[in-house]
Amino acid sequence: MANKVFQYPVPSQLEAVVAKASLAEYQSLRDSAHQAFERYEAKQFSRASLENAAQWFDPKWVSERLKTIEDDGQNGGAIASILEARPTLEAYQRFRIRANGLPQAALDIFKLLRPKSTELERLPGSVLDDEVRKIVKREAMLAWKTKLENDDPRLLYEATELEAKIRSVGEAEKAMRRANRQMLTQGIDPARVASPRDWEPITRLRGQRAQRLREFLEKGPDLGLMELRPVWLMNPDVASRVLPLRKNMFDTVIYDEASQMPVEYALPTLFRGEVVVISGDEKQMPPTAFFASRVENDEADVFDGEELDEDATEVERETYNETWNRREIKDCPDLLQLGKSVLPTTTLQIHYRSAYRELIGFSNSSFYGNRLSVPVRHPDEEILRAKPIEVIRADGIYSDQTNEIEARRVVQVLADVWRRPGNTPTVGVVTFNRKQADLIEEILEKQAERDDWFRNMVARERDRVERGEDVGFFVKNVENVQGDERDYIIFSSTFGKNAQGSFRRNFGVLGQKGGERRLNVAVTASPPIWRSPTGGRM
Structure with a gap:
């Protein structure tokens, strides 16, 4: 113990x-x-x-x-x-x-986030990852914005400054237009215009010595007609019938929509111009059936593709060259193709007509290789609200190249558009064949007989003119719509299941050679918005 x-x-x-x-x-x-x-x-x-x-x-x-x-x-x-x-x-x-x-730049980003750790810790773990990604993306875009502004200080303009500059440009354009009008009316060189006494014989409107229009135009240029009226607007057919066949009668001849013009149809006006400007889009409509009667190749016996012998005479050489030139011209499908082969070309790359990128997106991708620059851009929320492209199911029956249920749905959509509050938009209806267009016109007339308001709207909108331009309501097939532009374009695709419930994938002119050009014309005809009632699932 x-x-x-x-x-x-x-x-x-x-x-x-x-x-x-x-x-x-x-x-x-x-x-x-x-x-x-x-x-x-x-x-x-x-x-x-x-x-x-x-x-x-x-x-x-x-x-x-x-x-x-x-x-x-x-x-x-x-x-x-x-x-x-x-x-x-x-x-x-x-x-x-x-x-x-990770590269050092990425680690530097996380270092910059460290001061915000307290705020980030308050977030639930389920959303933390997304929030960090949003922060990094936002900061990267701000840095990119700062770099762009440093490279181009004009981007630093405030909204008020930009609006002032836009107003200044608009006012300058109006002033330039007024100056041009003044120059055309008052900037006439009297020395280049004959005296009233010289004009008197050819300006008689009545009597035995009255001059026909062609006679007036034949004699007028020698008296100063082109000085008094330097700008003439007409199609090639009218020009050939009324203008004298005088070489270089005009300093410049400008062709618009040249993809629709056969070469032989333009030759007389080409002869009358000293300088030619050819404008057109090879991805849009080719010459229509109106020009189908083309000149036959009557030089086949003269030119067979072989080179001339070295000992050919001068006359034979001239005949050979003329024949080759004529064949080359006639082999071109339209004036635009001929111009591209012999003249310097330039492309307009900025697309300004569509109020929404989505309207031109299909054509830009399918026809222009995404080369078009489209400045307009809207947030996703605005796109969902405005619906610039909307497909409306009609589920009609396709019979004899028409779809009556779909045609009635088109008329209903048209009435809905016109009844909306605010300014009445301009509207056009585009079909993929003439029969459907005629059917829609027939249903429009029947609806107008039953509804006084609708009848008045149709009558008013058909004759609508804004700033001197015809913007009236129309119903056209796809081959006749090139050059037309409206606020709303309503497509009637027509195609759908037949009475037996089968869907034949035969799309008329769209399935033929050049059909894609007709489609391109149709989908680029509407700047703000288009609707498409469809007979079936496409």
Whole structure:
């Protein structure tokens, strides 16, 4: 017993308890001893656990935790912070691995995000990733914007400045138009115009000596007619019938929609011009059946594709060259193709007609190789609201190249457009064949007979003119719509299932050679919006 007493770690404490001979004092000493042993075991366990975890923590943090253990302190606060970080620990460890492969620029971005860590920690984990991506994208776009503005300071203009410049350009254009009109009416050189006495014989409107229009135009240029009226607007057929066949009668001849004009139809006016400007779009309508009667190749016997002999006479050479030129001209499908082969060309790459990019997107991709620049752009919310392209299912029956249910749906859509509040938009209806166009016209007339309001709208809109331009309502097939432009274009595709429920994939002129050009004309005829009631799923 005495030996056990002397083995107690603090003998003085035990001797004091023995001297007091008190059971309570003994029990207190015993409990204190048990607690000391438990603290010792806990320290040993904490040291072992800390040693196992040391590889994952900073050495300084490990030494601080060990000192706290030795001093019988509490590491609960430090451990609690680790437990709080556990939900993001796995993602952080994955990021550490991926960070080794990130460029320095990416790491710099994360450094810039560090000051915002408090705000980001408040976000739910489910949306944190998306928010960080949005922040990075926004900052990248702002940096790109800053670079563009530094490269071109004009981009720094405020909205008011831009609006002022736009107004200034508009006013300058109006002033230029007024100046041009004034020049045409008052900028006439009197020295180049004959006296009224010289004009008197050819300007008689009545009597035996009255001149026909062609006679007037034959004699007028010598008296200064072109000085008085320098600009003439007419089609080639009228020009051939009324203008004298005089070489270089005009300084410049300009052709529009040249893809629709056969070469032989333009030859007389080509002869009358000193300089020619040919404008057109090879992706739009070719010459129509109106010009189908083409000149036959009557030089086949003269020219067979072989080169002339070296000893050919001068007359033979001239005949050969003239024949070759005539054949080359007649082999061209239209004036535009001929012009492209012999004249310098330029392309207008900015598309300004469509109020929404979606309207020109199909043609730009399918016909122009995405080379068109379309400045107009709208947010997705505006596109969903405005619906610049809308397909309306009619589910009609296709019979004898017509679709009556669809035609009635077209008339209903037309009435809905006209009934909308605000300014009445200009409207055109385009069909893919003449029979459907005639059917829609017939249904329009029947609806007008039943509805006075509708009859008045049709009558008013058919004769509508704005700023001197015909913008009236029309119903046309796709071959006759080139050059027309309206606020709304309503397509009647006509095609659909027949009475037996089968769908024949025969699309009329669209399936023929050059059909894609007709489609391109149709889908580019509407600047703001178009609707398409369709007879079936396309």
